[in-house]
Amino acid sequence: MASQLETASTRILHGSPHASTSLAFLGLAAADIIMKLAGFTRLYRTVKSWPTSKNGTNDPKMIANICVAVDRAIMYYPKHALCLQRSAVATCLLRRQGVPAQMVIGCRKMPFHSHAWVEVDGEVVNDKKKIPEFYSVLDRF
Numbered sequence: 001m002a003s004q005l006e007t008a009s010t011r012i013l014h015g016s017p018h019a020s021t022s023l024a025f026l027g028l029a030a031a032d033i034i035m036k037l038a039g040f041t042r043l044y045r046t047v048k049s050w051p052t053s054k055n056g057t058n059d060p061k062m063i064a065n066i067c068v069a070v071d072r073a074i075m076y077y078p079k080h081a082l083c084l085q086r087s088a089v090a091t092c093l094l095r096r097q098g099v100p101a102q103m104v105i106g107c108r109k110m111p112f113h114s115h116a117w118v119e120v121d122g123e124v125v126n127d128k129k130k131i132p133e134f135y136s137v138l139d140r141f
Helices: 002-014 017-038 040-049 060-076 083-096
Strands: 101-108 113-120 136-140
Touching: 017 040, 017 060, 017 083, 040 083, 060 083, 083 101, 083 113
Parallel strands: none
Antiparallel strands: 101 113, 101 136
């Protein structure tokens, strides 16, 4: 059953942009529910333990398509999605496709601000490429 679900999600993510956006939308809702009911620690543990599929590639086009699907889902999402939710969803969707994505959480001291983004092989994939220059990394998972 789990392998059938994984195959179905792979087809969705490689298929139509509407299906990918729908899956990302559901991911945003799940991240919201986890944050509301269980808090940041549970979302953190969920993303940290999310497995990377064994059969995948680091295809730049597929990585970009997943990040665009998450951005598109945010446009339709009824609540303001934070960088934390956006990055958690992108990380999990990328890992389901076998991409060794890492979610990064950073902060700066003055003025204090925290931020989350996703990296693949040390390169930012869901934000501005220079974003790590402005934040001290607190965790990478």
